Amino acid sequence: MSQEIWSDVLGYVRKNITEVEYHTWFAPVKNLGVQDGSLVLGVRNSFAQEWFRKNYLKLLEDALRSLGAQDPQVSFQVLPAAQDALLLPSDPPPPPSVPAPRAPAPIFTENRKVLNPKYTFENFVVGPNNNLAHAAALAVAESPGKAYNPLFIYGDVGLGKTHLMHAVGHYMLERFPGKRVEYVSTESFTNDLINAIRDDKMTQFRNRYRSVDLLLVDDIQFLAGKERTQEEFFHTFNALYENHKQIILSSDRPPKDIQTLEGRLRSRFEWGLITDIQSPEYETRVAILKMNAEHNRIDIPQEVLELIARQVTSNIRELEGALMRVVAFSSLNNVPFSRAVAAKALSNVFAPQEVKVEMMDVLRQVAAQFNMPPDVIRGSGRVREVVQARQVAQYLIRELTDHSLPEIGQFFGRDHSTVMHAISKVSEQMGKDSELTAAVELLRRRMKGQEDEDSDA
Numbered sequence: 001m002s003q004e005i006w007s008d009v010l011g012y013v014r015k016n017i018t019e020v021e022y023h024t025w026f027a028p029v030k031n032l033g034v035q036d037g038s039l040v041l042g043v044r045n046s047f048a049q050e051w052f053r054k055n056y057l058k059l060l061e062d063a064l065r066s067l068g069a070q071d072p073q074v075s076f077q078v079l080p081a082a083q084d085a086l087l088l089p090s091d092p093p094p095p096p097s098v099p100a101p102r103a104p105a106p107i108f109t110e111n112r113k114v115l116n117p118k119y120t121f122e123n124f125v126v127g128p129n130n131n132l133a134h135a136a137a138l139a140v141a142e143s144p145g146k147a148y149n150p151l152f153i154y155g156d157v158g159l160g161k162t163h164l165m166h167a168v169g170h171y172m173l174e175r176f177p178g179k180r181v182e183y184v185s186t187e188s189f190t191n192d193l194i195n196a197i198r199d200d201k202m203t204q205f206r207n208r209y210r211s212v213d214l215l216l217v218d219d220i221q222f223l224a225g226k227e228r229t230q231e232e233f234f235h236t237f238n239a240l241y242e243n244h245k246q247i248i249l250s251s252d253r254p255p256k257d258i259q260t261l262e263g264r265l266r267s268r269f270e271w272g273l274i275t276d277i278q279s280p281e282y283e284t285r286v287a288i289l290k291m292n293a294e295h296n297r298i299d300i301p302q303e304v305l306e307l308i309a310r311q312v313t314s315n316i317r318e319l320e321g322a323l324m325r326v327v328a329f330s331s332l333n334n335v336p337f338s339r340a341v342a343a344k345a346l347s348n349v350f351a352p353q354e355v356k357v358e359m360m361d362v363l364r365q366v367a368a369q370f371n372m373p374p375d376v377i378r379g380s381g382r383v384r385e386v387v388q389a390r391q392v393a394q395y396l397i398r399e400l401t402d403h404s405l406p407e408i409g410q411f412f413g414r415d416h417s418t419v420m421h422a423i424s425k426v427s428e429q430m431g432k433d434s435e436l437t438a439a440v441e442l443l444r445r446r447m448k449g450q451e452d453e454d455s456d457a
């Protein structure tokens with residue numbers, strides 16, 4: 001496959017996933033050309049191969065389909081180690097590849113979008129930042145055309161406006177499968193209109209948009225300054241409204257702040273209900289991450305989710321991207337999740353965060369290293385291996401945290417003299433027992449988030 005088509009594929013992919021996801025997964029992929037009718041992509045290891053099969057196969061097939069392929073086939077091949085030098089793509093990311101210009105698409109096919117199956121009410125976490133918009137969307141879903149018409153949802157990028165609009169669409173189609181739901185971005189609406197004028201197909205254009213039961217229009221602020229599109233949208237709006245069809249609009253600002261919007265459109269946008277979505281607060285961010293991890297069957301400790309939620313504060317799309325990056329980083333480097341690992345994974349994209357090591361972090365890492373459950377280490381077992389792991393955990397907690405001996409003792413259900421004994425025991429063995437020394441040093445580096453630096457070098 002030519003590099004030009006490959007860059008078109010990447011352009012499509014990039015529009016459909018987060019920037020962080022793109023740089024984590026797609027930047028290192030190599031186009032190995034077409035073999036036996038299948039596009040072969042080189043990926044870095046078998047984990048990435050599996051990940052691509054599970055998460056991106058459909059997206060890549062869609063990308064090829066959008067470029068005209070009839071029955072696209074994609075396969076993934078693990079690259080030889082020499083081509084696999086980097087564990088993560090270099091940062092900062094390279095400039096976006098600009099897809100080569102193509103012939104204009106036939107009207108009504110290219111821009112038609114389908115609802116995203118993930119954007120349902122069940123998958124929407126309700127918090128103080130979005131509960132009004134959520135309640136309004138539910139009310140509209142239950143009584144389309146009656147509760148609030150139009151429903152106008154505004155808020156900054158990546159806060160869930162599109163998700164809520166699609167949720168109404170899913171809800172309606174579930175209850176009334178015969179209904180027509182149309183989701184369109186303002187940009188697509190404008191392009192469709194331009195094509196319709198050019199191809200003398202205005203009747204089809206009007207039929208399409210005026211025959212729906214639910215019209216979802218994203219990013220309506222882009223109507224600003226487009227007089228012909230505003231005129232056409234005005235008539236579409238009236239036709240739907242008069243027939244009691246539901247209209248939902250999203251925007252990055254309220255109608256009154258959209259410049260050069262005709263007064264008659266602005267006043268119509270204000271007929272129904274205007275509701276906003278704000279940035280999620282910390283608890284909502286943690287809940288969103290938790291739901292995401294559960295959906296993807298990722299078993300990740302709460303404190304790691306909390307670290308990510310502290311790091312990414314305003315945009316939910318970025319929040320999800322950050323989780324993906326942490327998962328990718330820990331899998332590709334084969335290290336268990338920890339706050340230090342997460343901070344390291346995010347440090348290239350977000351401002352580095354100082355991570356304070358917690359007792360629980362140390363316990364988990366020691367447990368993974370000694371291959372036994374954390375509860376066993378904290379329990380009362382006297383088996384030699386368990387005692388050694390317990391002593392190492394106490395030794396490292398003393399070294400890496402500010403906790404006092406009695407506090408550490410309490411964490412292990414013991415008194416401070418036991419901890420003192422553990423510390424002197426480990427200190428004594430260090431240097432004599434090379435296996436133990438190596439394990440403690442590895443854990444120490446891991447807790448400080450330095451492990452991969454050393455292994456990269």
Ligand SMILES: Nc1ncnc2c1ncn2[C@@H]1O[C@H](COP(=O)(O)OP(=O)(O)OP(=O)(O)O)[C@@H](O)[C@H]1O
Binds near residue numbers: 157161163320
């Ligand atoms: N409350 C929520 N619960 C769960 N996921 C959410 C929530 N809000 C947003 N998301 C997720 O965040 C991502 C971005 O949301 P969405 O695309 O709806 O944002 P948007 O406000 O439409 O952004 P834009 O203005 O860029 O189009 C999506 O993956 C969405 O599923």
